[in-house]
Amino acid sequence: MFNFANKTVLVTGANRGIGAQIAKSFLEHEANVVMHFRSESDESKKLISELRKDYSNQLSSICFDLSNGEQIKNELKILLKDNPVDILVNNAGVTHNMILQMTSEDDLYMQYEINTFAPFRIMQLVLRKMVRAKQGSIINISSSAAFDGNQGKSIYGGTKAALIAMSKSLSREVGPYGIRVNCIAPGITETDMLSSMTEDVINESINQSDLKRSGRPIDIANAVMFLASEKSSYITGQTIRVDGGM
Amino acid sequence: MKEKIREIFSEVLEVEVAVIVDNLEYSAIPQWDSVAHMAIVAAIEDEFDIMIETNDIIDMSSFEISVDIIKKYL
Amino acid sequence: MYIVVTGALSGIGKETVTHLAENNWNVIACVERDCSDFKKFSNNLSKKTSQKIEVINFDLGDEESIINAAKKIKSLKVDLKGLVNIAGITKDSSVLMTSSQDLKHVNDINFFGPVVFTQYFIKLTQRSDIAKSVVFISSISALDGIEGMLSYGTSKNAIVNAARVFSRELGDKNYRFNVIAPGVIDTKMNEKVPSDILEKRIASTSLRRIGSPKEVSKVIEFLISDYSSFITGQTIRVDGGIG
Numbered sequence: 001m002f003n004f005a006n007k008t009v010l011v012t013g014a015n016r017g018i019g020a021q022i023a024k025s026f027l028e029h030e031a032n033v034v035m036h037f038r039s040e041s042d043e044s045k046k047l048i049s050e051l052r053k054d055y056s057n058q059l060s061s062i063c064f065d066l067s068n069g070e071q072i073k074n075e076l077k078i079l080l081k082d083n084p085v086d087i088l089v090n091n092a093g094v095t096h097n098m099i100l101q102m103t104s105e106d107d108l109y110m111q112y113e114i115n116t117f118a119p120f121r122i123m124q125l126v127l128r129k130m131v132r133a134k135q136g137s138i139i140n141i142s143s144s145a146a147f148d149g150n151q152g153k154s155i156y157g158g159t160k161a162a163l164i165a166m167s168k169s170l171s172r173e174v175g176p177y178g179i180r181v182n183c184i185a186p187g188i189t190e191t192d193m194l195s196s197m198t199e200d201v202i203n204e205s206i207n208q209s210d211l212k213r214s215g216r217p218i219d220i221a222n223a224v225m226f227l228a229s230e231k232s233s234y235i236t237g238q239t240i241r242v243d244g245g246m
Numbered sequence: 247m248k249e250k251i252r253e254i255f256s257e258v259l260e261v262e263v264a265v266i267v268d269n270l271e272y273s274a275i276p277q278w279d280s281v282a283h284m285a286i287v288a289a290i291e292d293e294f295d296i297m298i299e300t301n302d303i304i305d306m307s308s309f310e311i312s313v314d315i316i317k318k319y320l
Numbered sequence: 321m322y323i324v325v326t327g328a329l330s331g332i333g334k335e336t337v338t339h340l341a342e343n344n345w346n347v348i349a350c351v352e353r354d355c356s357d358f359k360k361f362s363n364n365l366s367k368k369t370s371q372k373i374e375v376i377n378f379d380l381g382d383e384e385s386i387i388n389a390a391k392k393i394k395s396l397k398v399d400l401k402g403l404v405n406i407a408g409i410t411k412d413s414s415v416l417m418t419s420s421q422d423l424k425h426v427n428d429i430n431f432f433g434p435v436v437f438t439q440y441f442i443k444l445t446q447r448s449d450i451a452k453s454v455v456f457i458s459s460i461s462a463l464d465g466i467e468g469m470l471s472y473g474t475s476k477n478a479i480v481n482a483a484r485v486f487s488r489e490l491g492d493k494n495y496r497f498n499v500i501a502p503g504v505i506d507t508k509m510n511e512k513v514p515s516d517i518l519e520k521r522i523a524s525t526s527l528r529r530i531g532s533p534k535e536v537s538k539v540i541e542f543l544i545s546d547y548s549s550f551i552t553g554q555t556i557r558v559d560g561g562i563g
Binding site for chain 1: 487490491492496528531538541545549550551556559
């Protein structure tokens with residue numbers, strides 16, 4: 001279905017969960033991959049060496065703290081100097097689960113910093129190369145919470161809805177350059193992020209969905225590959241919900 | 247260097263070099279809109295192997311001012 | 321495994337038959353009438369791709385014809401993976417100049433027919449273990465409302481809701497239902513659209529170009545495949561960024 005030979009993919013938040021699977025899936029489909037981590041750790045080193053064993057395409061890592069604009073700029077400057085980025089996947093994000101009236105200002109700022117401002121900063125820089133190359137595909141990971149957030153998701157949902165709005169307008173700006181910008185909105189996906197919700201709420205959501213099961217990281221990775229590939233060549237400015245029919 | 251930058255402006259905006267006068271301002275001609283502005287920045291960054299700060303990109307309000315700003319990076 | 325494709329005679333339907341065969345699917349191609357050109361096309365395609373292409377005829381406006389088509393498919397005794405409802409017609413006219421007959425006829429072919437055919441497809445396949453996928457072709461006019469497209473737009477809008485309801489009820493019975501809303505695609509359906517209006521629509525796309533039937537077929541291929549196994553009840557715009 002997909003072949004990304006000679007394409008370079010940058011995935012943020014690639015140390016585990018959906019991000020790690022996205023990196024793995026792209027490697028499986030011939031892409032060169034740059035995995036972003038907040039910082040090098042035993043976990044990230046182990047992951048990289050395991051992937052290097054299984055895949056011979058280029059695999060490298062880049063580290064920066066998403067809440068640090070200077071770090072983002074400096075690290076990306078170095079990366080972009082010698083490497084094109086054909087596909088950008090803004091996957092890194094942090095979840096938050098607290099009613100609006102008990103949400104601190106610190107939490108509010110942190111949510112927007114990581115989930116919305118960081119993707120904005122990264123896109124601004126990566127687009128420089130994409131505009132010059134007159135090609136590129138950006139996939140932003142939003143969330144079903146952007147549309148139907150449960151209690152506790154007003155802030156998180158807001159940061160994810162902001163990504164959707166940003167992507168829509170941006171897609172109109174860079175469309176003439178052959179660059180596509182789309183979002184994926186996962187529903188309930190089996191990752192560590194689920195631990196922020198109670199089992200009751202999770203089961204309730206799953207039972208109300210059409211497929212009546214939770215998603216797996218590979219389901220999200222497959223949708224990301226679809227939007228990154230020429231299979232979706234006439235799709236831009238869209239958000240695809242990968243949520244088992246919520 | 248100034249003439250090289252003028253060439254880049256002319257190529258990206260698809261106008262004659264003679265149209266790129268020193269005091270040509272952003273938005274003064276329809277070709278130089280915000281989207282074209284980013285394409286000019288991309289071409290300059292490629293040519294001189296630099297990366298221009300977003301605040302500087304916003305400040306590049308005329309051809310002449312752009313040249314001054316670019317000089318900072320060389 | 322086989323995919324059933326309606327509206328296979330031309331445009332997106334024909335391209336989809338080709339694209340699916342080229343990507344290792346067998347196809348049951350449905351056209352309204354027997355046609356030697358199409359028979360030739362399907363034989364050549366089958367030879368080229370080593371995939372089986374069965375051709376059946378039926379009229380989406382006639383429930384008896386739909387039932388016979390379902391019986392014919394059943395008699396083939398093959399594994400069915402999916403159904404792609406592409407066949408459709410348009411009859412553009414301003415709201416006050418749209419006759420009730422036209423309104424009914426367009427809805428018959430674009431909405432009632434595909435829904436009834438889908439019901440029969442489900443009856444045929446409900447005991448199989450295969451994870452089945454149904455794709456409907458709607459249109460951006462269903463979502464945006466376009467002047468001159470009362471009959472077409474409403475029929476295509478009804479399809480969006482139908483897919484959602486099918487998905488709600490059958491999601492846990494091994495079926496997925498999704499909808500594609502194409503924008504301006506290079507097919508005969510544009511023949512009657514004035515060229516200045518067509519140009520204006522194309523200019524309003526973010527990608528600044530018309531879409532090809534193949535670009536819709538590729539999305540169909542994805543939605544039929546298990547790569548999209550967690551996507552259901554969705555409508556995906558394939559419009560180069562119009563909406």
